[in-house]
Amino acid sequence: MNNKYANRVKGMGDGEIGEFLRLVGRGDIISFAGGIPAEDIFPIEELKSLINQLVMEKGGKLFQYGSTEGSNQLKDFIIDFMQQRMIKTKREELLITTGSQQALDLISKIFLNPGDPVLVEKPAYVGGLGAFKSYQADIRGIELGEDGPDITGLEEELARIAGQGRAVKLIYLVPDFSNPSGIRISLEKRKRILELANRYDFYLIEDTPYSELNYYDQRLPFLKELDLTERVIFLGTFSKFFVPGLRIGWVSANQEIIKILGRAKQSTDLASNSLGQELIARAGKQGLIDQQIERIKPYYRLRLEAMGTALGKYFPNWTSWSQPAGGFFYWVKLPVRIKSRDLLLRAIENKVAFVSGNSFFARAEDGNSFIRLSFSNSSPAEIEEGIKLLGKIIKDY
């Protein structure tokens, strides 16, 4: 490697999400790797007919540059969508982004100087870690219990950092069915974390890709709903409950933050794609998105349960996991003698794949004995077959 690159390149990691996406593409493998939605259930025909409608009505505008902040039609749909979820927002508090990955990039860009501490779940979403690392953040993980981050540990970390005369600017949470842990943060803990945000004066990134993928009970209030002091930067995305390939997400936050994020977006990609924005706006307006959310819940619930059953049947009793109540993932703990990266190599030889736990920790070695299994993109029969195979590989290890 030549010596011209910026210092931040060192922290950029080795492209693990890219590797997952490539594994997914191999047709001969049962892949529990990519946390991607099932394309079988995308509303293809409806999308096609909406595109035809839009081309007729809007003509060239559909393929023209849009504004950096995003389409007003789309914003208006998002305002309704969030209103139904008890969050009041308005156009000036919204920025449309190229997926919520872009939101993570832009938030990092406007907030983080090198060395700034950022708190994350332990384990945390690999794309979040990637964004923070690429701006040279000092990433600290807070252990997750069954009902969310360890609040005592969180307080201690905040006090420790404050004691060093530094300040935490951001904490990054996926409160509903997190990736990779599958954990949902309890209402009590949501409130406690917001109290700490006020006490220690930091912003809270609430990333909600799986919040609609709630297969059993009522959803819990969003942190953004409970937030009275504009501490929460809410990230939404259409990728998991509608379609991901249009790359459309959004940020809802206080107006000043949105304005600065918009400036950052301008030199980052000018604007998100117009066709995707108008297509989602129209789908939303016509009720197709609400409909799709109801349609996918039983679909994914079936797969979640198939994987739970198969794990119980085929995985040895010295492995452990919790049954998630939503989302896409099982997070399985193996005995420490098993290294999940070695296991992955053996698994791939046997035509089954998952993601090794290492990707989800700021210090990769903390994930040595964990694996993430995604059930979202496999049929119940493939799940049964793949978990059986994997159970055997683990026992033989």
Added chain:
Amino acid sequence: MNNKYANRVKGMGDGEIGEFLRLVGRGDIISFAGGIPAEDIFPIEELKSLINQLVMEKGGKLFQYGSTEGSNQLKDFIIDFMQQRMIKTKREELLITTGSQQALDLISKIFLNPGDPVLVEKPAYVGGLGAFKSYQADIRGIELGEDGPDITGLEEELARIAGQGRAVKLIYLVPDFSNPSGIRISLEKRKRILELANRYDFYLIEDTPYSELNYYDQRLPFLKELDLTERVIFLGTFSKFFVPGLRIGWVSANQEIIKILGRAKQSTDLASNSLGQELIARAGKQGLIDQQIERIKPYYRLRLEAMGTALGKYFPNWTSWSQPAGGFFYWVKLPVRIKSRDLLLRAIENKVAFVSGNSFFARAEDGNSFIRLSFSNSSPAEIEEGIKLLGKIIKDY
């Protein structure tokens, strides 16, 4: 503004491109502001029928996540496209980006530490300046003559920086019909700049949005064609000669740079939108893009000439400009007593708009007496009317 933002926010500018795009949206104004293509000439019907074809053939895949590096179908079209332009490239040397604005962001991200010197044309594309500023580069402008950058000035700047024990990592050029100057760099100067790149060991960003918009003669060889030492990072975009709203561009550079740009892209937006990529790949394969390039040349040439004629007729002889041979822009010099920002306010009151020169300089005040006029998105009649109006406002100033 609260005090939590990163230092780089100070350099981010005040969102001028966003302002232009908003001006464009106002139906009651004749706008020579946005450098955007004319949507009247987009091949709407063909695009619609290609989308229907693609949905039928690819189904859900069209709306699924794609790989970070980009669609192989699209890469293969780009390989052909560049081959026809005498540049040999291959899949591993290509990264698909969310417009070439994203390429500017990613290149800045992987190369620039705060304070690193970057050389740009003077005046330079505002989105390039924005990207470099947002990574806190030390931006130095090289004066443009009629045939490109002042080579003596460039050598002096390089020597001066080297004399300070520092090194220029990047120089940013729009060699064909640059934005805002309209200038094309001569073959002789292209060669000289490449020699300097080798001597002073820097990379050259060759941004080519207007290279196909060559209305009169043969195109000149791309720097990338002349480059024997992999100094050139070539940026391509479909925005100006096809459609911009899909937000699809590409980078062609040596394999190592592409790999690192890909890692950076992964934490920036994961992947560009799939529908846009497949649509352009298909349009390319079916010859629609070549066809469109031939279709738009006489269309824009007519507007270029209409504006040239109107400027000669209505602008006072104490203003000056050069007739561009391609691209979208006239760059007009006013007497120093006229401040182009003030002029813009008066112009908007009179329902005509342009971009004040200030946006195109690292030191905004250097552009006080320049204005950029885009002829790309107005009819010849609107051009006549708008330039007449503007000529009167200038005379009355």
